[in-house]
Amino acid sequence: xxxxxxxxxxxxxxxxxxxxxxxxxxxxxxxxxxxxxxxxxxxxxxxxxxxxxxxxxxxxxxxxxxxxxxxxxxxxxxxxxxxxxxxxxxxxxxxxxxxxxxxxxxxxxxxxxxxxxxxxxxxxxxxxxxxxxxxxxxxxxxxxxxxxxxxxxxxxxxxxxxxxxxxxxxxxxxxxxxxxxxxxxxxxxxxxxxxxxxxxxxxxxxxxxxxxxxxxxxxxxxxxxxxxxxxxxxxxxxxxxxxxxxxxxxxxxxxxxxxxxxxxxxxxxxxxxxxxxxxxxxxxxxxxxxxxxxxxxxxxxxxxxxxxxxxxxxxxxxxxxxxxxxxxxxxxxxxxxxxxxxxxxxxxxxxxxxxxxxxxxxxxxxxxxxxxxxxxxxxxxxxxxxxxxxxxxxxxxxxxxxxxxxxxxxxxxxxxxxxxxxxxxxxxxxxxxxxxxxxxxxxxxxxxxxxxxxxxxxxxxxxxxxxxxxxxxxxxxxxxxxxxxxxxxxxxxxxxxxxxxxxxxxxxxxxxxxxxxxxxxxxxxxxxxxxxxxxxxxxxxxxxxxxxxxxxxxxxxxxxxxxxxxxxxxxxxxxxxxxxxxxxxxxxxxxxxxxxxxxxxxxxxxxxxxxxxxxxxxxxxxxxxxxxxxxxxxxxxxxxxxxxxxxxxxxxxxxxxxxxxxxxxxxxxxxxxxxxxxxxxxxxxxxxxxxxxxxxxxxxxxxxxxxxxxxxxxxxxxxxxxxxxxxxxxxxxxxxxxxxxxxxxxxx
Ligand code: NOJ
Numbered sequence: 001x002x003x004x005x006x007x008x009x010x011x012x013x014x015x016x017x018x019x020x021x022x023x024x025x026x027x028x029x030x031x032x033x034x035x036x037x038x039x040x041x042x043x044x045x046x047x048x049x050x051x052x053x054x055x056x057x058x059x060x061x062x063x064x065x066x067x068x069x070x071x072x073x074x075x076x077x078x079x080x081x082x083x084x085x086x087x088x089x090x091x092x093x094x095x096x097x098x099x100x101x102x103x104x105x106x107x108x109x110x111x112x113x114x115x116x117x118x119x120x121x122x123x124x125x126x127x128x129x130x131x132x133x134x135x136x137x138x139x140x141x142x143x144x145x146x147x148x149x150x151x152x153x154x155x156x157x158x159x160x161x162x163x164x165x166x167x168x169x170x171x172x173x174x175x176x177x178x179x180x181x182x183x184x185x186x187x188x189x190x191x192x193x194x195x196x197x198x199x200x201x202x203x204x205x206x207x208x209x210x211x212x213x214x215x216x217x218x219x220x221x222x223x224x225x226x227x228x229x230x231x232x233x234x235x236x237x238x239x240x241x242x243x244x245x246x247x248x249x250x251x252x253x254x255x256x257x258x259x260x261x262x263x264x265x266x267x268x269x270x271x272x273x274x275x276x277x278x279x280x281x282x283x284x285x286x287x288x289x290x291x292x293x294x295x296x297x298x299x300x301x302x303x304x305x306x307x308x309x310x311x312x313x314x315x316x317x318x319x320x321x322x323x324x325x326x327x328x329x330x331x332x333x334x335x336x337x338x339x340x341x342x343x344x345x346x347x348x349x350x351x352x353x354x355x356x357x358x359x360x361x362x363x364x365x366x367x368x369x370x371x372x373x374x375x376x377x378x379x380x381x382x383x384x385x386x387x388x389x390x391x392x393x394x395x396x397x398x399x400x401x402x403x404x405x406x407x408x409x410x411x412x413x414x415x416x417x418x419x420x421x422x423x424x425x426x427x428x429x430x431x432x433x434x435x436x437x438x439x440x441x442x443x444x445x446x447x448x449x450x451x452x453x454x455x456x457x458x459x460x461x462x463x464x465x466x467x468x469x470x471x472x473x474x475x476x477x478x479x480x481x482x483x484x485x486x487x488x489x490x491x492x493x494x495x496x497x498x499x500x501x502x503x504x505x506x507x508x509x510x511x512x513x514x515x516x517x518x519x520x521x522x523x524x525x526x527x528x529x530x531x532x533x534x535x536x537x538x539x540x541x542x543x544x545x546x547x548x549x550x551x552x553x554x555x556x557x558x559x560x561x562x563x564x565x566x567x568x569x570x571x572x573x574x575x576x577x578x579x580x581x582x583x584x585x586x587x588x589x590x591x592x593x594x595x596x597x598x599x600x601x602x603x604x605x606x607x608x609x610x611x612x613x614x615x616x617x618x619x620x621x622x623x624x625x626x627x628x629x630x631x632x633x634x635x636x637x638x639x640x641x642x643x644x645x646x647x648x649x650x651x652x653x654x655x656x657x658x659x660x661x662x663x664x665x666x667x668x669x670x671x672x673x674x675x676x677x678x679x680x681x682x683x684x685x686x687x688x689x690x691x692x693x694x695x696x697x698x699x700x701x702x703x704x705x706x707x708x709x710x711x712x713x714x715x716x717x718x719x720x721x722x723x724x725x726x727x728x729x730x731x732x733x734x735x736x737x738x739x740x741x742x743x744x745x746x747x748x
Contacts (some may be wrong), residue, residue: 004342007335013076016324020301021050022078025259026289028056032065042066045084047072050298052290053127055083056412063124064351071347076132079347081338085412086128086177087146088112090119090353091550092363093407093414094493096530097132099374099549100621101148101574104664104688104710107163109644112370113165115363118175122357124350126171126341127178129226133213134183137585139575140193142498145409145530145550147188149574150587150620151695153683163220171223172342174350175358179608181217183228183261183390185548186210190230193584195497198231203719204676206232207711209589215252223340224257227288229264236271238264239279244287251579257337259290274311276300281318283307289330295372301327337365364554370566371551373662376571377624378535379545384522386565386626387482393519394480395423396473397487397512399528400436403483408550409495409530422486422526422556429560437476438469466508470515477519484524484563487538491550494530502581504534517541518642526559536577539616547577555610568626569689570662572735580611588620588736589679621666621683621735627657629691631665634732634742636703643705643725651732655691664688667701668731668739669708674724676712703730705746 011019013429032043046069057063063082070080088094094112100733103109113131120128122654135155136147149154159181163285166179187207190197201210214225225248229471237243238260260283268279280300283291291297305327308320318326327482338344360386377636387393399405403419415575426434477483492498505513505527516523527533530550539545546569548559561567576703578584632652641647655661667685671678687699708728711719727747733739 003336003339005069006444007332009338010076010078010344011332012330014331016305016327017302018049018075019327020298021048021363022331022334023290023297023301023327024029024051024295025053025055025083025292027293028054028058028062028066028253031058031062032069040322043069046070047073049078051080053083054082054133054565055085055129057082057084057124060124060351060355064348067347067351077347078335079338079343081341081343082124083127083129084120084125085130085410086116086120086125087130087410088131088408089367089411090116091415091418092116092119092360092413093418093552094367094370095374095551095555095558095717096145097547098145098147098149098531098574099551101154101158101368102376102549102571103370103373104154104572104574104686105373105512106157106568108370109158110161110375111366112342113162114168115358115366117166117177118358119363121175121337121350122355123179124355126350127180127224129180129182130166131159131179132182132230133159134188135210135213136188137476137529137587138189138193138219139503139533139578139584140239140499140501140581141188141190142195142494142500142531143188143496144532144575145494147211151574151589151683152212152574154574154686155213159213159217160220163217163222166219167223169426171340172357178223178341179217180224180226180259181214181222182226184214184237184248185228186227186232187228187230190649195499196229201235204711207719207721211247212713214248218248218252218254222256223337224259225254226259226261227264229261229267231271236268236273237269238281238288239273239286241286249287252400257290257333258288260292260294261289262292262445263294265291265444266716267679274313277309278311278314279317281303281311281323282316284323284326284330285318287506289333314728324365335347355522358622367552368554368557368561371555372561372567373558373570373706374549374551375559375562375569376547376573376622377544377562377569378547378622378722379539379542380575380624381543384482384524384544387524387565388564389564392479392481393426393430393432394437394476394483395426395434396437396476396483396485396516397509397525398438399486399488400438405491405528406550406552408491408552408553409498411552413588414553418553420554425557425560426563429564429566429672435476435480437473443537470512473512474515474519477516477521480521482522483519484526485513486526486528488528488533489530491530498722500531503531503584504536504581505538510536510538513538513541524563528555528607532573532575532577534581534583536579539579547571565626568659568661569624570664572621572623573618574620576620579615579617582608584610590681591677592680617726619735619737622737623666623735625661625663627655627659627661627693629661629663629734630656631733631740634730634740636742636744640745640747641744643723643746647703647743647744648700648702649730649732650698652698653689653691654696654698655693658693660691662688663734665699666733666735668736670729670731671710673706673726674710674720676710678710681731682705683736701732703744708746
């Protein structure tokens with residue numbers, strides 16, 4: 001209430017121009033420069049009271065200077081807020097988000113967000129452009145690296161955990177920041193995996209697959225939302241009133257801030273919605289409060305507020321008074337946001353001389369644990385892993401001593417020198433320097449080399465021929481007891497605007513693995529990547545295989561911990577791992593077709609002629625441990641129930657191995673008879689438990705009819721959630737494929 005009154009008083013005194021100024025979100029760029037260049041574009045805007053927020057400040061001192069200038073330039077001394085891309089850590093870089101998702105450890109994920117929040121807040125940041133919660137089922141899309149993966153339930157829980165971690169109980173607290181759910185919505189499903197491409201989605205998929213993480217983040221109190229670049233069902237998200245004003249604000253009751261993505265308002269013109277003034281009016285009308293970087297709100301709104309807008313081509317018009325009203329509403333939301341951050345009473349929040357930053361040492365410990373937890377043991381023939389500490393190790397391949405790539409994409413505040421590379425991590429653990437054979441130029445084939453030239457090279461290149469390098473690596477392999485081959489992709493190969501046509505391992509790396517496998521030495525393959533890469537024959541040739549992603553500053557330490565048994569592997573795939581890149585999109589919750597099983601006619605099968613049926617695939621939820629976990633049979637408290645009842649599914653699991661294990665027990669369901677085709681399997685719950693050697697535990701899952709609601713489209717713009725009586729199947733197990741089933745009948 002108080003907050004509303006303070007903002008109301010401010011609003012009453014503000015001019016239209018001052019209100020429009022609050023809607024402008026700028027990049028710091030070169031920041032403020034003193035001396036002859038002191039009138040940078042940013043400085044000019046600050047002096048004129050035309051900036052609501054700034055992102056990309058490089059230090060607390062420069063942010064402080066900007067805040068002083070903002071306060072001096074604003075007649076009513078309204079402060080700006082500072083934002084940043086804090087995607088998987090801030091200075092302490094944690095594993096990329098898809099990796100963190102593979103931990104399935106919500107407390108750990110929350111802790112990483114809380115640590116990042118505290119680091120960011122201590123640098124004077126108030127707002128982070130995270131969590132990124134776009135469901136992604138297509139590894140061609142480079143931003144799968146930032147995503148929580150393919151599954152709506154896991155992603156929704158991660159959205160909530162990260163929101164809690166960033167915001168804590170109160171975004172005004174000194175060690176917390178405001179979260180921003182992005183990218184609203186459907187950005188993770190672009191056609192052919194091309195970044196920014198438009199998206200055609202049924203309402204059913206929007207509601208059941210892509211919106212649940214946003215719903216969970218909003219329910220957790222996320223303070224802001226960023227709109228996606230793409231169009232959804234022909235309507236660009238920056239003009240998508242049904243989804244922003246309709247689903248988000250009206251439907252979910254979201255009362256926070258909605259910001260555009262970088263020049264997203266301007267891009268409406270390229271989307272074909274009309275000239276800049278129309279784009280601005282449509283974005284504002286759709287519910288966008290702040291315009292990031294493009295400055296079109298700033299430029300066009302003064303005239304629009306005098307003259308209104310007519311766009312006969314779109315059957316769209318707004319009067320001058322309506323524009324003024326929309327500006328008022330947007331400005332009000334910006335000020336409420338600032339008030340919630342505590343900035344209206346303390347404009348120098350986080351900009352004090354000696355802020356309390358969290359311990360970097362603690363951060364590294366957490367990053368190391370997160371890296372080990374995110375690493376997935378995909379294969380471990382003859383229990384090759386964990387390796388004894390006294391083995392003679394040859395570390396081979398482009399990532400054997402690499403630092404830069406470990407940071408992954410979107411690590412804007414990370415420092416390469418913070419990374420401890422794999423060779424050093426192995427030495428620290430085993431006490432022995434591993435032989436390192438550097439295969440720098442086997443990282444890619446030519447087309448990717450050319451691309452790297454454009455984007456800046458982080459993988460050092462070796463000018464020798466592939467043959468010369470192979471000779472060196474073979475010599476190292478022959479001299480070792482065990483070979484650890486590090487392969488994968490560079491950090492620039494994933495991330496924004498970095499889609500790949502064929503998300504697989506490049507041919508030179510595959511050749512390397514074949515040669516290493518032929519030596520007969522035990523072969524451990526570690527894949528460092530920003531996306532789920534199709535492993536093809538590499539998965540067959542490796543004796544043991546770890547999928548380690550880009551693991552952050554302590555990524556290689558986490559990998560070494562798993563390799564030598566200092567940590568028990570606990571990662572479970574948050575995305576299905578294809579065997580061939582042509583299989584994508586690939587996800588466990590696909591719907592059954594009319595011809596799902598093997599018929600007489602090969603061609604009738606919905607599969608590929610050129611991919612063997614028994615090709616190795618690693619399903620969603622999959623990951624091995626070092627122990628053996630025995631699953632008992634699941635039992636229901638009742639196999640029939642009324643819709644108002646809760647049914648219990650219980651099951652005993654037992655660690656029969658010699659060491660501690662972390663097991664993620666997953667519960668899936670299918671609804672074989674419904675009004676529409678339903679996914680073959682949907683994740684409906686999971687529980688992660690740590691079991692010491694010999695420990696047994698009884699797990700109980702609560703099943704309610706609510707879990708079986710599903711949407712059906714009513715019209716182009718609306719849908720309804722329904723549920724039916726009848727039989728559903730419950731599948732419980734260690735991953736989405738290896739499960740045991742029971743049936744439950746809803747009587748009502
Ligand atoms: C564009 C990206 O899509 C978004 O995720 C990011 O937060 C902004 N740029 C700001 O850097």
